[in-house]
Amino acid sequence: MITLLDAMERKESAKRIRKLGYVPCSIYGSGVDRNMDIQIEDKEINRFLKSHSIGAKAKVKINASELPCVIKSIQYEPISSKPMHIEFYASSEDKLVKVKVPFKFKGKEQLFSNKLVLNILEDEIEIQGVLKDLPEFVEINVSLMKDGSVITMEDIALPEGIRLLSRKDEVVVRASEASQPTLPVQNEFVV
The missing domain is CATH 2.40.240.10 (Ribosomal Protein L25; Chain P)
Structure with a gap:
């Protein structure tokens, strides 16, 4: 509605x-x-x-x-x-409109449990469609990503009648191994 x-x-x-x-x-x-x-x-x-x-x-x-x-x-x-x-x-609801809409990422918890970090390089996508059919956001399922895998604009499934305007080869997200946190080294001062 x-x-x-x-x-x-x-x-x-x-x-x-x-x-x-x-x-x-x-x-x-x-x-x-x-x-x-x-x-x-x-x-x-x-x-x-x-x-x-x-x-x-x-x-x-x-x-x-x-x-x-x-x-x-x-x-x-x-x-x-x-x-x-x-x-x-x-x-009008039946005219073509160009718009940028945000991404919503689904399945981030699965990446974290696999000790992977999601690097988000783009947070929105430019699309075109009739106003009544435009989504308010585009959902991307990242739960099956492996270390080093990427999702590009071209990989994203769009609703029927919606055309991609962003560059197809543009990388949206990349999964990588989470690095071990390092503790800061304490400097010792002699007085």
Whole structure:
């Protein structure tokens, strides 16, 4: 089920909007007549972002219209990690959309029990598909990896109708033996 987010068109500066308890956002794309600056209540967007991130689908309700959107970018405050600005891409649900979505790695516990470390080299994938079919994340099962094995973008199974846009030969993860931790050498000082 796609989440519905209530928004209002923004007339004031982003700084002022944040002080009033809203997150400034913008909507652009083929699903809107013009680019719009909007605001969404702080509590509502934070609740949404607890389980969603870049690539997530949502319907943004402005006045009487509901726009099918995907989150294209999120800017966070460096210290508090609160969202400062969010960009939504609006499209009809049957149009092609390019988006980057995060990976979720399944089976890491099995690697750890085999004394292997998972080196994550890429944490997102660029894909293209119609908005209604886009996944919010791509899951990769790493439980069967051996020492030295890699998974590339080309190895990842994508849902039907979703096309890979990232470089096929790009390495996503590599498994390697966990090295034994070494204790720091204590320097002895003679006074």
